[in-house]
Amino acid sequence: MEFSLRQLMVAAVATVAISGSAVAADMSGEAIAERIKPVGSVYKEGDAPAATAAASGPRSGDQVYGTFCVACHSSGVLGAPKSGDAGDWGPRIAQGMDTMTNHAINGFNAMPAKGTCMDCSDEEIVAAINHMIEGL
Secondary structure, eight states, X not given: OHHHHHHHHHHHHHHHHXXXXXXXXXXXXXXXXXXXXXXXXXXXXXXXXXXXXXXXXXXXXXXXXXXXXXXXXXXXXXXXXXXXXXXXXXXXHHHOHHHHHHHHHHOBTTBOGGGGOTTOOHHHHHHHHHHHHTTO
């Protein structure tokens, strides 16, 4: 019994090894390049390609809010003013748009700089602020 189990295991390992090499059978330069290509890119500050946001144009305040801001500003996480809540936004609006913009872009209290939207332009951040306070 032990002998046949060993044979079965050797056969299973050989089958896996052979089938694995069949997947990589295409050894053309293009196929190899496709298999080993990077999955992403890393850029140092100031070196990031400008084409990412510029290609599609600026995002609307609604788009920025829905992607980056909603997690905290829909429920007031860690004291974030809730979107559309005049009581939360009143004191902030009283400080002026320049102060609100500065806090949103540079971070303030628990809010990180640009609310984690590191590829947002300053104009997109302002659009998101306006989206959250419209109708107050």
